[in-house]
Amino acid sequence: MTVEIANIVGSGDLGVELDLEALEGDLSTPYLEYDPSNYHGLYVRLEEGGPLITVYRSGKYIISGCPSEEVLRKTNDGFLRALAELGITDEAQQTGFTVQNVVCTAMLNEMVSLNALSIGLGLEVTEYEPEQFPGLVYRPEGIGAVLLVFANGKLVITGAKDAETAEVAYNHLQSKVQELV
DNA sequence: TAGCCGGATTCTTATATATTGAATCGAT
């Protein structure tokens, strides 16, 4: 697998209004952070260094920092179980949990200069200002993802709704680069 | 003036440059 997942973000809705202050006191995990003067969301981690769950008063929440879809699913299950144990939500409360963003890293087989690449891909779909940021930003049309290309051939693919889309974006760029070599 | 709309806020993660700040080092 040449395209590796670095981070996955997902969101869901508990369908219940929450008292974040009370929730902070009730949750058994010690990895909590709630400071309304700094940010209105309650930060929850089920384990140290694990994925971050940002919970809002509305009952909606975000999970970020997952290295795989498996971890994302487990984190969501664990969070829902913890809330069910507190009697805040029903056992089988469905949240319509959705993956919102998949961030991946990859490496190109061939390399071309970023200047040549920006022209080859099209100036309308690329942004390359090395004095502002060392990577070239590529927004391919028709593919729901954005790619960052670096001079050494390393890539960051972000904005994809799933791993398959990131894979498609990678293959697309790889073939484009192949044409330019 | 009220209300609405848009932008920044917070966080995560990989990536790579420049710059800043801090910290330690040899030397005085």
Place this chain on the structure above:
DNA sequence: ATCGATTCAATATATAAGAATCCGGCTA
């Protein structure tokens, strides 16, 4: 002990997405 110097660590730069609340600015 203190001063230039060197080295390292950290931050900003840019990308995406979700969430809600803040702010400013604009219009009615």
